Amino acid sequence: MATQDKPPAPPKGLDASRRRLWKSVTTDYDLDVHEQLLLVQACRCVDRLDRLAEEAAAAEVTVINARGDQVPHPTLTESRQRSLTLARLLASLRLPSSEEEGRPQHRGAVRGTYGPRRLGVIA
DSSP states (O other): OOOOSSOOOOOTTOOHHHHHHHHHHHTTOOOOHHHHHHHHHHHHHHHHHHHHHHHHHHSOSEEEOTTSOEEEOHHHHHHHHHHHHHHHHHHHTTOOOTTOSSOOOOOOSOOSOOOOOOTTOOO
8 A cells, every 4th residue: 555646535525524534544545446435434424423423412311212111312322333333444444553564464254265165065
């Protein structure tokens, strides 16, 4: 991954938080197309998290659901889910921390390889 002279322009419609994320990554790293798509999705997650934070600040922490149970407010639950999604998207980019050189080793979710299936063979 080489640094580039001029980073790609951010996609249209990015607010301040998303532009900061886009710029902070694309200024230092030359991303492949699939990595740029991951970054776009991460920027969208940041936008939703900002909106959810505004809603959560104005809402109660808990609500009463249809069965009468007191449960966490839906914005808190959705915010937690979006935070996990953002973390996974950023991890998928495999950006190095400030102490690392280059990208960290790729670690996919699948361990091992898939081979051809042999039908009728009992191991």
